Amino acid sequence: MVFIQQDNGKVADVSVELLSKARDLADQLNVSVTGALMGSNMNKEAEKLIPYGVDEIFLIDDKRLENYTPMPYTKIMIDVIKNVKPQIALYGATTTGRDLGPRVASNLKVGLTADCTSLQIGDYSSGGVDYSNILYQIRPAFGGNIVATIVSPKEKPQMATVREGVMKVGTPNPEYKGKITPYSINLSDSDFPSVVIKKIKEEKLIDLKSSQVIVSGGMGVGSKENFDLIVQLAHVLGGEVGASRAAVDAGFVTKEHQVGQTGTTVRPKLYIACGISGAIQHRAGMDESARIIAINTDHEAPIFQIAHYGIVGDLNDVIPKFIKAFKAKN
Amino acid sequence: MGLNLIVLVKQVPDTQNVGGDAMKEDGTVNRAALPAIFNPEDLHALESALVVKDENPGSTVSVITMGPPSAVQVLKDSLYRGADFVALVSDRKFAGADTLATSYALKCAIEKTGNYDIVFCGRQAIDGDTAQVGPQTAEKLGINQITNVSKIESIDVKKKIIQARRSIEGGYEIIKAPFPILLTITDEGYTPRPPSVIRVMAYKNASAEMAEKGYDESYIDSSVQRISETAISLWDINAIGADVGSCGLAGSPTKVKKIESIILKSEDIKMVENTEDSISDMVHSLITDHTLG
Numbered sequence: 001m002v003f004i005q006q007d008n009g010k011v012a013d014v015s016v017e018l019l020s021k022a023r024d025l026a027d028q029l030n031v032s033v034t035g036a037l038m039g040s041n042m043n044k045e046a047e048k049l050i051p052y053g054v055d056e057i058f059l060i061d062d063k064r065l066e067n068y069t070p071m072p073y074t075k076i077m078i079d080v081i082k083n084v085k086p087q088i089a090l091y092g093a094t095t096t097g098r099d100l101g102p103r104v105a106s107n108l109k110v111g112l113t114a115d116c117t118s119l120q121i122g123d124y125s126s127g128g129v130d131y132s133n134i135l136y137q138i139r140p141a142f143g144g145n146i147v148a149t150i151v152s153p154k155e156k157p158q159m160a161t162v163r164e165g166v167m168k169v170g171t172p173n174p175e176y177k178g179k180i181t182p183y184s185i186n187l188s189d190s191d192f193p194s195v196v197i198k199k200i201k202e203e204k205l206i207d208l209k210s211s212q213v214i215v216s217g218g219m220g221v222g223s224k225e226n227f228d229l230i231v232q233l234a235h236v237l238g239g240e241v242g243a244s245r246a247a248v249d250a251g252f253v254t255k256e257h258q259v260g261q262t263g264t265t266v267r268p269k270l271y272i273a274c275g276i277s278g279a280i281q282h283r284a285g286m287d288e289s290a291r292i293i294a295i296n297t298d299h300e301a302p303i304f305q306i307a308h309y310g311i312v313g314d315l316n317d318v319i320p321k322f323i324k325a326f327k328a329k330n
Numbered sequence: 331m332g333l334n335l336i337v338l339v340k341q342v343p344d345t346q347n348v349g350g351d352a353m354k355e356d357g358t359v360n361r362a363a364l365p366a367i368f369n370p371e372d373l374h375a376l377e378s379a380l381v382v383k384d385e386n387p388g389s390t391v392s393v394i395t396m397g398p399p400s401a402v403q404v405l406k407d408s409l410y411r412g413a414d415f416v417a418l419v420s421d422r423k424f425a426g427a428d429t430l431a432t433s434y435a436l437k438c439a440i441e442k443t444g445n446y447d448i449v450f451c452g453r454q455a456i457d458g459d460t461a462q463v464g465p466q467t468a469e470k471l472g473i474n475q476i477t478n479v480s481k482i483e484s485i486d487v488k489k490k491i492i493q494a495r496r497s498i499e500g501g502y503e504i505i506k507a508p509f510p511i512l513l514t515i516t517d518e519g520y521t522p523r524p525p526s527v528i529r530v531m532a533y534k535n536a537s538a539e540m541a542e543k544g545y546d547e548s549y550i551d552s553s554v555q556r557i558s559e560t561a562i563s564l565w566d567i568n569a570i571g572a573d574v575g576s577c578g579l580a581g582s583p584t585k586v587k588k589i590e591s592i593i594l595k596s597e598d599i600k601m602v603e604n605t606e607d608s609i610s611d612m613v614h615s616l617i618t619d620h621t622l623g
Contacts, residue, residue, distance in 0.1 A: 069505075070465070070475050095498045098461050099477045106433055106466035111583035114460035124587055136587065141458065149588040193474045197493070197504040213622070237622060262459060270621045291621050293612075304599060309612055313604035325610040329617055 001086035001157065003077060004037040004049065004057070005096050009066070011037075011045050013164060014092030016052060020170035021119060021162070022090060023053035028121045029133055031087060032056065036080045036183075038065045038073060046180045051172035058084070058183040068096045069194040072187055074103040079185050081108065086157045088135050090119075093161035101161050111152030112159040113137035115261060117166055117284050124151050135160070140261055140280045147280065165209060165265030166284075206240055206256050208264045213239030213272075216259055216286070219246040220275020220296060220315065227252045229319045230274055236323050242266065242286075244276045260285035274315040278303030295319070331487050332388025333447040335379045336440055338467070339372040339393055339408065341401040342457040368404045371452030373522040375515040378482060379450045380412045380523065386487055390414045394439050396424060396432060402537055405562050409533040410525030417443075417563040419570060426579035429458075433466035435577055438570035440471060448492065449512040453478055461514065468512035475512040476505050481519035495519070536561035 002019050005012040015035075022033045032055035037046055039061070046057045060076050077100060081089060089104075091097035093115045105112035118138040124131045131153040137160045141148040152158045208214060215234035221227050227247070234241045242264075243257040259266055261281040271289035276282060278294070278301055286292070287306050294307035295318050304310045311318050343364035376393065383389040393408040395401050396419040405416040419439045427435065440449060449468070454461035461477070468475040476494050483493040483504065490509040495502050497516055567577060575581060602608045616622040 067503075070468075070477075074469065095478050095496075099465060099475070102429070102462040102465035103469040103475075105462070106430060106469035109430065109583065111428070111430065112462060113584060114458070114462055124585075126585065137584075141589075147590045148586055149590075150584050151587045152583045153585065155583045194476065194505050194507040197506050199498075199501065199503045201501040270616065291616065307599050309602050310599050311602045311604055311609070318604055318609065321604075321606050321609045322613065325606065325613040326622070328610065329613055329623075 001034045001089045003091045004035045006039045017167040018090045019052045021167040040066045050178035051174050051176050054178045057180045060183050067196040072191045077104045078107050089157040089159045091161045093163040097161050110155040113150045114161050116160045116162050124153050208266050211240035212269045213237045214242045214268045215272045216242030217247050217274050218244035218276030224252050233319050244282045273303050277301045335391045336446050336449045337376050337379045337393045338451040339395045339404050340369045340455050341366050341397050341404045342369045342455050345456050369455045371517050374517050374520045375450040375452045377520040377522040378515050410529045419565045421566040423567045424578050428582035428584045429462040431581035433463050436467045437470035438572040442570050447509045451514045453514045453516045464514040473510045477514040479513045480516050
């Protein structure tokens with residue numbers, strides 16, 4: 001089962017990604033894919049999801065559910081899970097999913113693994129007991145120094161949150177037969193203690209996700225001033241500016257530019273990593289880029305191990321040469 | 331009219347400054363090699379609670395942490411910065427707790443403090459980045475929550491209503507909700523105050539062991555208010571009335587199946603010399619295969 005998140009009446013991208021992944025997992029387990037969708041007048045949006053291989057969507061329609069707030073959503077999700085009894089429940093690792101998932105897990109006393117980068121099915125043995133067809137919840141941990149495979153073998157559902165952009169959207173099949181089932185639950189006004197007074201959209205000036213070329217800077221850039229060079233290269237190549245968490249934490253650039261497990265996951269045609277050592281949390285957000293160029297003074301930096309082109313050198317020296325070469329060719 | 335404010339904090343290994351000896355040969359984490367620090371966003375949570383206290387005289391700030399005895403350091407730090415009461419929840423039976431078992435123990439500890447209005451936590455801890463313990467604790471307490479709070483906009487003590495700014499993707503929302511409530515605080519809206527010299531003098535020798543002996547240093551500065559004679563309370567599993575089966579490894583549904591040190595994809599990498607000619611050749615092949623341009 002997937003918690004289908006809607007924002008202002010539109011289904012979130014991550015929910016479509018998760019439904020696609022759920023189809024894949026369900027085929028291996030020979031079970032069905034279901035979704036829970038809460039909101040107001042969401043029928044049309046729900047219909048659009050069936051072609052991704054969704055067998056049944058439980059639709060909870062209530063004007064008061066237009067905006068996400070934790071208490072009513074938690075109550076509904078718990079109720080749906082208790083009735084439908086899915087083996088697996090997935091949530092987007094969005095501010096909504098990360099608000100809701102832990103409450104549901106806490107109430108049902110089941111496991112929840114945050115920010116998974118991969119989900120697989122496999123077997124597990126512990127204390128002389130064999131469990132088959134268990135969900136492997138794989139995520140980087142401990143500051144990105146290790147990758148952990150987590151299982152919740154006993155309790156059902158096995159639950160995980162997955163960051164947007166990590167799972168690929170499947171090919172929709174317009175012939176797929178699934179149904180939308182209205183689901184009702186008694187909600188009184190006391191189930192809605194939180195009131196969303198207003199939502200403010202802050203203009204997002206950068207769009208990492210849809211950019212074909214991303215030039216990213218890390219700690220090796222050294223200073224906020226030096227970061228201009230990253231911006232220049234991105235500008236010349238018609239790309240977007242990215243950054244590692246270290247560069248963001250150091251104040252070189254704002255958080256919207258952060259690529260990685262706790263930032264944006266990107267898959268551009270070209271990713272240029274400048275002065276980025278390549279901690280796994282960063283790599284988790286960019287290692288599926290079609291081409292990766294690594295520029296680093298340290299020839300042993302892990303980033304070189306996933307790069308297609310590597311340049312050992314000072315970015316202050318390399319980038320001007322890059323700009324010059326590109327301008328000469330165009 | 332004062333408020334009862336509770337802050338949940340955690341001592342974490344400094345995962346941002348990992349050295350070469352951070353991993354043992356068997357692939358497990360060498361905690362001893364990592365410096366232990368106050369989880370950064372928990373400092374912001376503490377600060378937000380202290381600001382609420384400053385604005386509402388008569389309020390008390392109680393700080394609770396769960397961890398090994400060495401975690402008293404974050405409690406001392408909390409005392410230095412202005413906490414009124416601190417408690418260390420520590421017991422071997424809590425070992426191996428995942429977020430669910432942790433939230434259960436914290437719920438028991440919070441309830442032991444008595445009535446409370448607002449529980450503050452950092453948005454997430456840097457050793458796990460899960461952001462789960464806050465919401466899981468709220469659910470166990472049966473109270474409402476606002477996560478990702480960048481700023482508390484206003485508090486109406488009489489009506490017991492809070493209004494807070496919550497960061498969401500691409501902007502923020504303003505949420506209004508009644509007490510009791512749990513908030514998770516981001517690092518956006520508050521700058522943690524430094525330790526106060528007077529309070530450092532008062533509490534520098536405080537320890538959980540001393541608390542048990544009833545050691546009292548309050549003669550150092552009478553302006554420092556003490557809630558009790560003991561500076562740091564030490565609570566074990568019995569003190570908080572927790573059920574053993576719901577704590578530690580036994581109370582944790584998630585199990586670690588496997589831990590791998592990072593094995594990188596080994597792909598063919600083309601090393602390019604840092605010369606104008608070599609870089610120009612690389613740019614040429616990128617344009618040729620339509621990666622660029």
